[in-house]
Amino acid sequence: MTDLAQLVPYDEALSRYEPVIGLETHVELGTATKMFCGCPTTFGLEPNSAVCPVCLGLPGSLPVANRAAIEFTIRIGLALNCSIASWCRFARKNYFYPDMPKDFQISQYDEPLCTDGWLDVDVDGRAFRVGIERVHLEEDTGKSLHMGGATGRIHGADYSLVDYNRAGIPLVEVVTKPVAGTGVLAPEAARAYVTELRDLLRCLGVSDVRMEEGSLRCDVNTSLAPHGAADWGTRTETKNVNSLRSVERAVRFEIARQAAVLDAGQKVVQETRHFHEDSGSTTAGRSKEEAQDYRYFPEPDLVPVAPARDWVEQIRASLPELPAARRARLQADWGLSGAEMTHLSNAGAVDLVSATVEAGASPAEARKWWLGELARRANESGTELSQLAITPAHVARVSAMVRAGTLNDQLARQVLEGVLAGEGDPDTVVEARSLAIVSDEGALAEAVDAAIAANPDVAAKVRDGKTAAAGALVGAVMKATRGRADAERARELILERLS
């Protein structure tokens, strides 16, 4: 394990080295059935209940390719500006592992379905074009659960269980070309790419792209070379980096670690590395020397995939408005600057804000809550905005109540807190927590009189014309009403009485 103390500070590392990154993203497709059989792809079923002879790899069983999965892959390829192969084959990737039912994975090797495309991403107002090397289709493996032991990993486990429900779920792998020239923005660029890809996939309707459920998984390649060097450095591949934040952290850590290795005059080892969510660090996995020989060969149980041109063009014509175009449109509709839109996008809030606007809020209101209070809470709990237990409709409702004067901002934050805590929708929370602004003039007047009575010194100052001192009385009123008073109206009443 790398001694964390030996890491080179990030900015210092970037002052000497140029990073090159690359991303391999696995996406579980949202087809109704598995890649090569008719079993359902539903997440979270009883272990080993969505299985059949084919996805269990029982002797004699044969795969039949899922046409919908091929169509989804073509959709992804087209949206990523790729060429679609007119003829390609599946290949067997051979290796032994208990969660691989056939002890080979049906994948694609030298004949991917989609090649040579790109995806434009925006990092702090700078546009980067990320080249797409390939998009290919394969099947997922089962899931091993290592029981006992401290780490949950296979080493030290007492025994292991395998759930084959996931085995055979169609999986698309999107591989970027090496991304150079991002400089200090490499970690952000990596994150922005995965975010953009995730939004694109969601928009295409091909996957639920839930990183926390593993339907979107990332391997992050990083290398460093001294500024001005002719060749790129040796890369490491950090496996299974499973949140947007982790993507950024993994690149950042690898840059700092590799800089330390290079500074010490050593060579970066080409290897796979494991990312640790808790520490944000990576540790060595398999090195290139130990790399398996997968003995790829064309899958003889399947016929070649030869998508007809007409079909591909039909799919192209059916593509929805893609996120980049949509963002441009929304940016214009909402009157935002490029930087504001990027901020919204990087925060993963475009869809949320859009839905909140559709639910009746103004763009400014929607942005204010999603990028303010809610972003803060997401950050605190280490989750994505979209995973907060609140809907755009809730946020729109809260905005409406603020607009109507039923809530002020402070009360609104309490309502959001209540919704996030599972106390119900905004109206329920307002009711249960008695959060509505006190609009009863009599009750407010009572509170004002009480405040004046309790603070004669302050009241005297106000009477002497120091109206600024009224703030302390307003504060007392707010305290007495637990924040539910309309502060402006309270001020008016105080000044009336003390004039």
Add this chain to the structure above:
Amino acid sequence: MAAGGAGMARELTRLTAAEIAAAVAAGDVSAVEVAQAHLDRIVAVDPDVRAFLHVAGIGALAAAEDVDRKRAAGEPLGPLAGVPLALKDVMTTTDMPTTCGSKILDGWRPPYDATVTRRLRDAGVVILGKTNMDEFAMGSSTENSAYGPSHNPWDLTRIPGGSSGGSSAAVAAYEAPLAIGTDTGGSIRQPAAVCGIVGMKPTYGGSSRYGLVAFASSLDTPGPLARTVLDAALLHEVMSGHDPRDSTSVDAPVPPVVAAARHADVSGLRVGVVTEFSGGGYQSGVRARFTEAVELLESLGAKVVEVSCPHFSYALPAYYLIAPSECSSNLARFDAMRFGLRAGDDGTRSADEVMSLTREAGFGAEVKRRIMLGTYALSSGYYDAYYGKAQQVRTLITRDFDAAFEQVDVLVSPTTPTTAFPIGERADDPMAMYLADLFTIPSDLAGNAAISVPCGLAPEDGLPVGLQIMAPALADDRSYRVAAAVEAALQERWGGPLLAQAGELGEQAGGGR
């Protein structure tokens, strides 16, 4: 059939499938009586022949009863309803074990039926049991079976061919009129030839592989074995046809094989003799019978020409790269995790160790040899030189066939270079064993149709010789048409089927003789 007794039962086992089906349909005999007669025959002779790994007496009688019930109810019966059949133990069956002749699958009961199994059941065919085979269909003698070899009914000291040797022996020993085999390098035709019966390798994809435990996916082809060409065609028709569960299954009508088997006419047909197959290495009696068969075809009005297929000489080496490569991958799943044997799992060992111990204990020597060959051939750095090159050779062989079938309608050759060899003779010499498939392998690599039909006995040992008739892909009917003509002409010459010249097997119970 109260008065029939043992004599009648013996007669039932001598009937062809077509005769049994007609008799059952006409109500002359019940399917149960037919099944019982064959089960009795198995009890009597199989201790010597050892064709079966598993006999499903109760299941067979139940299936036969079902046929009788349907007939009684006036429901329509299929063309082979009530006909008993022996199923190679490579096809999955829910009601019987499926071992593939391997210890690694000892006792495995599949949860699903192979498509072929399903089609047979649906057609009212009565499955008597599962037949012995070389382990995972790798071999030409059944000596590679983990359960011991089957014996050739013509001479019990000799091999019945392989890998479908249990199936060929069962049919030749009158234990079943029909059997299913699978052909990867000759595994239907070679056992048919050395047992003096008919065996057909359909066009690749013509019969479904779903539920056929794979040896080499791009080659494996299920097909019929029978005592007559017509019976083989009837079974061919029932078992074949498009299967959506097998992507490589041909989506086209089954060629008119039954009609062809009834149309025994070769006049005007162009027959090619492959120049490259006329070299050395033949047993003299095999050559003699083959030459006679060619002359016979000429006398029946066929035009015989010599055709060169220059790349056929490379078929055997190409096959021994492609088949092991695919098998090394196909057999990876036997890892002790989900089914079959598990060795060494004493709670202290890792999954990797248990996998290794299981594969060490569960696979026989020939299977291990081929897994190693294939693993090597697919390895990074060797792929192009071995697997890649072999695939190129395969393309050239297919082109040789294409060019040949421009000139001729069918190609003929001996099915196998020698008659049945003694058990044990080649057991320690894999190369000698591999040569048994010299003439059959090209059609597996190209995927075209080919049949073996008996063409006489080799004078030096009195054992059967097979004539192979190769036809273009999807022209399976042509093989049947020529085979039927040869069969008819030779039976006229012999005064009956070749098998009638085999000595009677000693029946251990019931005293049938």
